Amino acid sequence: MTKFAKPNATIKANTAAYETTAVIDPNGFREYDARWQVFDQINLNGFFYLGLGLGTQMKRHHKDVPSPKVVVGHDYRSSSLSIKQAVMNGLMASGCTVFDIGLCLSPTVYFAQTHLDAQGLAMVTASHNDNGWSGVKMGLEPRLTHGPIQMAELRDIVLNADFEPATEGKGGSYQQRFDVREAYVKHLTDGVKLSNPYKVVLATGNGTAGLFAEDVFKAVGCDVIPLNTEMDYTYPHFNPNPENVAFMKALAAKVREENADLGLGFDGDGDRTGVADATGTFLYNDKLALILARFLAKHNPKATFVVDVKSTGLFMVDDVLTDTGAEVIYWKTGHSHIKRKVAEENALAGFEKSGPFFFNQPASSATPKGDLYDDGLAGGLMLLRAMDNQQKSVQELMAELPETYQAPTYHPACPDEKKYGVVDHMVEHFKKAFKAGKQVGGQDIKDLITVNGVRLVLADGTWGLVRASSNVPSLVVTGESPASEASLDAVMVDLQTTLKNEADIADFI
Missing domain, CATH: 3.30.310.50 (Alpha-D-phosphohexomutase, C-terminal domain)
Incomplete structure (x- = not known):
């Protein structure tokens, strides 16, 4: 069996050692995913180790599966494709079956895990981080991503080179499944038809969401106005992040210019949503979450909602939630933490103030049906459904909330x-x-x-x-x-x- 050396955190680029050693800064292993500044804190050999470590972890958690299946995708950054290749090589070296779904959003990978009946997932992305960063979101359980326990386990495997590579003749395999994109768009839009042709500005900051957003919102009947939806991994205007002020100012200005009903902005891997109303006013996502919770609670009495600790205190005193018997739980910030808590409590939905919304049902339904992952496009669709169902603008829905x-x-x-x-x-x-x-x-x-x-x-x-x-x-x-x-x-x-x-x-x- 191949003996792997432990990774090194100090070797610098443009040296022979950098080409032959796995370089990994241990601090890149975070609470619920892994992120580094590439290629300073990690090199491609380091990402190979990460894939081999994840494959080892998959095999240890799925001992009854000869070749665990792992869905892999990547976002649109200059480094993402090469990083994905290194991660896939590591997964296959461990004996895993890789389903490569290509250029995609993080929620596309989450969807594909169930769609392709895979045991695990790996999404190469730095999410909303600035250019120069990359990393991997991972999971080895259905509908859940790594939390602190799984990340600590993976970190120890990788940093100690405690790998279980496949033996000769029993390696992993590769399947290209770019057809998942069409299935994901259909999953989001099936059964959704808005009664009003809302004029919606879609801003993606030249990130990956530009490949999906127009198709999704046109399919449900919106009059779509694109803003910076062309792919450009230099991000020539600003980082695609709904918490970026310049990003949201551009969205708001376009809404006013086009006299649009709504502006929706999405981050680089499509799991976060930012909203500007028809007046070009930025809306806090925790207040939007309360609007959606009210809408869902009316259809689902005694529902449970999970919100992160950064969210508005109005959840605890809201009349609509109280009258419908809803329970609200404040929990840890982070997509993995909220997902796990929603699953643990069988909650109807989860919300983070930074923009990820988690619906325990598809966007086409107001009743639970088992979906559970953070999806910015689904969040935008659910907001439009709430507006359409109540025949009110988002400004009118916001005006019903107490001022804070x-x-x-x-x-x-x-x-x-x-x-x-x-x-x-x-x-x-x-x-x-x-x-x-x-x-x-x-x-x-x-x-x-x-x-x-x-x-x-x-x-x-x-x-x-x-x-x-x-x-x-x-x-x-x-x-x-x-x-x-x-x-x-x-x-x-x-x-x-x-x-x-x-x-x-x-x-x-």
Whole structure:
């Protein structure tokens, strides 16, 4: 059996050693996927190791399957195709059967896992990260992607070169399944026909969603106006990310110019949605999530919804959700965390403030039928269905929600190797403050939510959050107040002051 050397994190490019060694920065193994700056923190040999490690992990979890089937796809970046080839080579070297579905979205891979009856998946993407990044989203269970336990297991396999390669004559195999694209579009649009021909601007920032979005929304009856939907992996205008201000400003301007009903923006791998209304106003995704939860709850009494800890506090006091007997669970941010919690609770839907929405049913239905993955296109379709069903614009639906004051999402820099320790320290700091009856932002602390960092809820419902980013070397700080802008400002300033004093974090507000 081939003996593999352990990977190295220090070898530099343009050396002979770089060509013959697997270079992998251990910090690239994150909470629920793997991401690196290519080809500085990882090389193609490193991605081969990642594929071989994932294949080894698949075999250990599916001992009764001689050659586990793995769906593999890639997004539109200059490095993605070569990285995918390296990952597939590693998977086949382990003895897996690879289904290559080509250039696609992350939700296309999630769909294909069920469609092709595969045990696992690997999607080469850096999602919404800037150019220069790449990585892999992975899964070895139906409808679920790797969480912290699976990522730690994979990291140990790869960094220790603890591989189980196939023996001679018993290697893996390759099948090209580019036909999945058509099946995925049909799955999204079957049975969906809007009664109004909504004029919709679709912005994809020259990323992969441009290959899918127009076909999907035209199929349900929309009058589509494309914006930067041509493929260009240099991203000449801005990074395709609905949290990117320049991206959303361009979308809003196009909505106003075209007198459109709605603007939908999608990130680089199509799992996040951003929305601008007919006036060109950006809409917070957690408020959109509440609109969708209200719509779904009316059709499904006593439904359960999972929302991430960055989301609005209105979920807990909403009259429609209360009247329908809905339960709302605040949970950890991250696509894998929300997916798993939705599955565990058999929830109707899950929502993240950054844009991923998870529906436990296809977009053509308002009742559960078993789909479960984050899909930006499905999120846009569900919003249009909510508008169409109630014959209201998104502005009218938003106007039905109580007003709150929301802070931007700040990302103060903090090294990967320090950020979780900083957050642990903040959790303990505010637990002690809560126990001692100390005030934050001039108010008593009413509650602490510590499933993902610390979310402190104050007496008037104002809240602030500190958590570690799962994807980049930074913290995440945000907040909201149903009472006043002054209450919001007070809690945000106190959070910044505490971070500066306790963890030497620079000003970010």
